Amino acid sequence: xxxxxxxxxxxxxxxxxxxxxxxxxxxxxxxxxxxxxxxxxxxxxxxxxxxxxxxxxxxxxxxxxxxxxxxxxxxxxxxxxxxxxxxxxxxxxxxxxxxxxxxxxxxxxxxxxxxxxxxxxxxxxxxxxxxxxxxxxxxxxxxxxxxxxxxxxxxxxxxxxxxxxxxxxxxxxxxxxxxxxxxxxxxxxxxxxxxxxxxxxxxxxxxxxxxxxxxxxxxxxxxxxxxxxxxxxxxxxxxxxxxxxxxxxxxxxxxxxxxxxxxxxxxxxxxxxxxxxxxxxxxxxxxxxxxxxxxxxxxxxxxxxxxxxxxxxxxxxxxxxxxxxxxxxxxxxxxxxxxxxxxxxxxxxxxxxxxxxxxxxxxxxxxxxxxxxxxxxxxxxxxxxxxxxxxxxxxxxxxxxxxxxxxxxxxxxxxxx
Numbered sequence: 001x002x003x004x005x006x007x008x009x010x011x012x013x014x015x016x017x018x019x020x021x022x023x024x025x026x027x028x029x030x031x032x033x034x035x036x037x038x039x040x041x042x043x044x045x046x047x048x049x050x051x052x053x054x055x056x057x058x059x060x061x062x063x064x065x066x067x068x069x070x071x072x073x074x075x076x077x078x079x080x081x082x083x084x085x086x087x088x089x090x091x092x093x094x095x096x097x098x099x100x101x102x103x104x105x106x107x108x109x110x111x112x113x114x115x116x117x118x119x120x121x122x123x124x125x126x127x128x129x130x131x132x133x134x135x136x137x138x139x140x141x142x143x144x145x146x147x148x149x150x151x152x153x154x155x156x157x158x159x160x161x162x163x164x165x166x167x168x169x170x171x172x173x174x175x176x177x178x179x180x181x182x183x184x185x186x187x188x189x190x191x192x193x194x195x196x197x198x199x200x201x202x203x204x205x206x207x208x209x210x211x212x213x214x215x216x217x218x219x220x221x222x223x224x225x226x227x228x229x230x231x232x233x234x235x236x237x238x239x240x241x242x243x244x245x246x247x248x249x250x251x252x253x254x255x256x257x258x259x260x261x262x263x264x265x266x267x268x269x270x271x272x273x274x275x276x277x278x279x280x281x282x283x284x285x286x287x288x289x290x291x292x293x294x295x296x297x298x299x300x301x302x303x304x305x306x307x308x309x310x311x312x313x314x315x316x317x318x319x320x321x322x323x324x325x326x327x328x329x330x331x332x333x334x335x336x337x338x339x340x341x342x343x344x345x346x347x348x349x350x351x352x353x354x355x356x357x358x359x360x361x362x363x364x365x366x367x368x369x370x371x372x373x374x375x376x377x378x379x380x381x382x383x384x385x386x387x388x389x390x391x392x393x394x395x396x397x398x399x400x401x402x403x404x405x406x407x408x409x410x411x412x413x414x415x416x417x
Contacts, residue, residue, distance in 0.1 A: 003318075004250075004314045004315060004317075004318045005314070007318035007319075008314060008317045008318050008364075009382075010404065011317075011318065011319070011320040011404055012042065012317060012364070012384050012385055012404065013382055013383060013384045013385065013401075013404065014382070014383060014385065014401050014403060014404050014405055014406060014407045015380070015382050015405070015406040015407070016380065016381050016382065016383050016401060016406075016407050016408075016409065017378055017379075017380050017406070017407070017408045017409070018035070018371075018378065018379045018380070018381075018390070018399075018409050018411060019376070019377055019378050019408065019409070019410045019411070020033060020373055020377045020378075020379070020390070020392070020411050020412075020413065021377055021410065021411070021412050021413065022412075022413055023412070023413055023414065023415060025412070026377075027373070027375070027376050027377025027378075028373050028377045028392075028413065029373055029374070029375050029376070029377055030372065030373060030374075030375075031372065031373050031392065032370050032371070032372055033370070033371055033372075033373060033379065033390055033391065033392045034368055034369065034370050034371075034390070034391040034392070035366065035368075035369055035371060035379070035381065035383075035388060035389070035390055035391075036366065036367065036368040036369070036388065036389050036391070037365050037366040037367070037383065037384070037386060037387070037388050038386070038387040038388060038389055038398070039079055039113075039386050039387040040079055040360065040364070040365075040384060040385070040386040041384075041385040041386040041387075041400075041401075041402070042317070042323065042324065042384075042385070042386075043079065043080040043115070043268070043323060043324030043325070043326075044077065044078045044079055044080060044324070044325060044356075044360055045078050045079070045080030045081055045082060045117075045324060045325070045326040045327070046074060046078055046081065046082070046326060046327040046328070046329070046330040046342075047081070047082045047083075047084060047119070047326065047327075047328055047329060047330075048081045048082060048083045048084070048105060048109075049084065049329060049334060050067050050070040050071060050074070050330060050331065051067075051071060051074075051081070051083075051105055051108070051109075052083070052101060052102065052105045053067065054067040054068065054071060055104055055105045055108045056101050056104055056105070066346060066347045067347075069347035069348075070330055070331055070343060070347045073330070073342075073343055073347065073349060073353065074330055075112070076357070076361075077342075077353065077356060077357055077360060077361070079114060079115075080114065080115055080116075080117070080324060080326065081109055081114055081115075081116055081117075082116070082117045082118075082119050082270070082326055083102055083105060083106060083109075083116055083117075083118055083119070083158070084118075084119050085102065085118050085119065085120065085121065085150060086120075086123070086126035086127075087123070087126065087127045087128045087146065088126045088127050088128050088129060089126065090102070091128055091146070092128070092129075093130070094128070094130055094142075097149070097150075099153060102154075103153075103154070103157070106154060106157045106158055107157065110157055115159075115160065116157070116158045116159075116160065117158070117160040117161065117162065117208075117210070117270075117326075118150065118151075118154065118158045118160070118161045118162070119161070119162040119165070119212070119270075120161075120162040120163070120164070120165035120212065121146070121147045121150065121151070121161055121162065121163050121164070121196065121200060122143055122147065122163060122164045122165065122180060122192070122196045123164070123165035123166060123180065124166070124170050124173050124178050124180040124181045124184070125166070125173075125178070127178050127179060127180050128142075128179070129178075131143075131178070131179025131180070132177060132178070132179055134179065136182055136183050136186050139179040139180075139182060139183050140183050140187075140195070142179075143179075143180065143183070143196070144195060144196065144199040147163070147196055147199040147200050147203065148199050148200075148202065148203040149203075150203075151199075151200050151203035151204045151207060152203040152204060155203070155204040155206075155207070159204065159206060159207050159208060160207065160208040160209075160210070160236075161200060161207060161208070161209055161210065162210045162211075162212040162238055162270065163193075163196050163197050163200050163209050163210060163211065164192070164193050164196050164197070164211055164212070165212050165213070166212070166213050166214060166215070167184070167189050167192070167193055167211070167213065167223060168189075168213050168215040168217075168219050168220050168223060169215065170184040170189065170192070171184040171185045171188070171189060175286075189223060189226075190223070190226050190227055190230050190232070193211065193227050193232055194227065194230055194231070194232045197209055197211075197232050197233060197234070201233060208235045208236060209233065209234065209235045209236070210234070210235065210236045210237070210238040210268060210270070211224065211227065211232075211234050211237060211238060212238030212239075212240065212270050212271075213238065213239070213240065214240040214242060214271070216239060216240075216241075216256045218259070221259045221260055221262075221263075224237060224260070224263060225263070228263065234265060235265070235266070236265065236266045236267070236268050236323065237260050237263065237265055237266070237267050237268070238267075238268050238269075238270040239256065239260065239267060239268070239269050239270065240269075240270055240271040240272075240328075241253075241269055241271070241272045241273075241312070242271060242272075242273045242287060242328065243272075243273060243274050243275075243308075243312075244273060244275050244279065244280040244287055244290070244336070244338055244340065245279055245280045245281070245282050245284065246279050246282075247274060247308040247311075247312070248312070250311065250315050253312065253315045253316070254315065254319075257316075257319050257321070257322070260321075261319070261321055264321070265321070266321055266322075266323040267319070267321045267322045267323065268322070268323055268324040268325075268326070269316055269322065269324070269325045269326065270324075270326050271326060271328040272312070272325055272326060272327050272328060273327070273328050273329070273335070273338065273340040274305050274308050274309055274312065274340065274352070275295075275301065275305065275338055275339050275340045276297040276298065276301035276302040276304070276305035276332075276339045276340070276350060276352070277295050277296050277297050277298055277301045277338075277339040278295070278298075278301070280338075287336060288336065290336065291336075291337075292337065293337065295333075295337055295338055295339055296339060297332055297339035297344060297350070301339065302350050302351050302352070303351060305350065305351070305352045306350070306351035306352040306354075306355045309342075309352040309355065309356060310352075310355050310356070310359065313325060313356065313359065314359075317364075327341075327342055328340070329341055330342055330343055331343040331344065331345060331347060332344050332345040333345045342356065364384050365384065366381070366383050366384070366388070368391075369381070383401050384401070385401045385402060385403075385404065386400070386401060387399075387400055388400065388401060390411055392413065393413075395413060395414065395415070397411055397413075397414075399411060
């Protein structure tokens with residue numbers, strides 16, 4: 001753990017020299033100023049399943065109160081959200097997409113300066129059933145058209161997308177027939193990925209585009225390598241870490257990171273879960289095959305989950321290429337009915353939530369702190385990369401810590417001090 005903490009300090013923080021001057025450029029000497037952190041540069045997120053029906057005023061009574069509680073816990077801990085665009089749900093009938101509901105939720109996040117990722121644009125599961133009535137050429141046209149429509153409609157509101165999801169198994173997926181597997185069989189993985197990324201890039205050249213997968217075997221990094229050699233512009237590599245069958249451990253996590261680090265691209269752990277109840281049997285290959293109605297969270301499981309969550313987050317934070325971690329379903333009983341949330345089903349925080357709060361807003365956070373400037377108008381402190389604010393004599397001046405190592409920032413007061 002000590003080694004992880006040292007690497008987190010090295011890669012995620014900086015020694016700051018803040019030089020404060022008056023309006024006439026003379027140093028502000030011997031004065032008390034306050035510095036406070038406003039946000040992390042690192043993305044700590046969850047999906048927004050709890051948010052969309054709440055923002056659209058679709059809930060009443062106890063359900064509304066529960067989702068309000070979940071939202072408050074989200075805002076207290078996290079700075080990033082994933083909104084879901086599963087095609088089959090988003091556009092159950094062709095030409096009737098659920099755009100307005102998602103726009104309303106996205107604008108709510110924008111108003112609170114919460115960056116958003118859309119998930120996913122192309123996936124063989126949860127895709128539109130009406131594609132099966134089309135030829136492969138028509139399916140391909142509909143899929144690229146869907147990408148261009150969503151990415152352009154939400155440009156400036158959502159500028160990050162999981163473009164293709166779970167492509168490793170896409171052409172061999174055989175649980176049920178679907179349009180996306182049909183065209184992937186015909187085109188192959190790399191060509192379909194390149195086609196979809198090209199469509200998304202054309203629709204929003206400024207967007208951050210991810211390839212995302214649950215398969216952390218060599219099959220995935222070989223696919224990434226093939227895509228990059230084919231000229232696919234993958235901005236971020238998305239890795240899922242659903243650990244319903246048990247925590248990976250530091251060694252496996254670092255093994256995964258090392259394999260993808262060779263591409264020298266940002267890595268986002270896009271879907272992370274650890275359960276606080278019994279573990280899913282190890283022989284299960286597809287997590288969706290484990291269907292149980294009663295999967296309770298237990299006190300012992302919650303303590304285990306808390307310890308493993310802290311270790312997993314620290315392991316990822318210690319790697320310089322990891323830029324974000326998204327927890328998949330903030331509360332229990334959502335995905336696969338699993339006790340995999342940081343909150344219980346009623347919205348109350350588990351120990352894992354509390355321990356993450358201690359890290360993200362405690363150990364890795366600078367609260368409002370008073371400093372006295374020296375004879376040169378300087379103060380020094382160590383801060384985690386992110387957004388900050390200096391307060392003095394009624395002024396609030398924002399600044400950013402963007403580079404690890406050491407940073408000198410000069411701030412000029414805009415009226416007589």
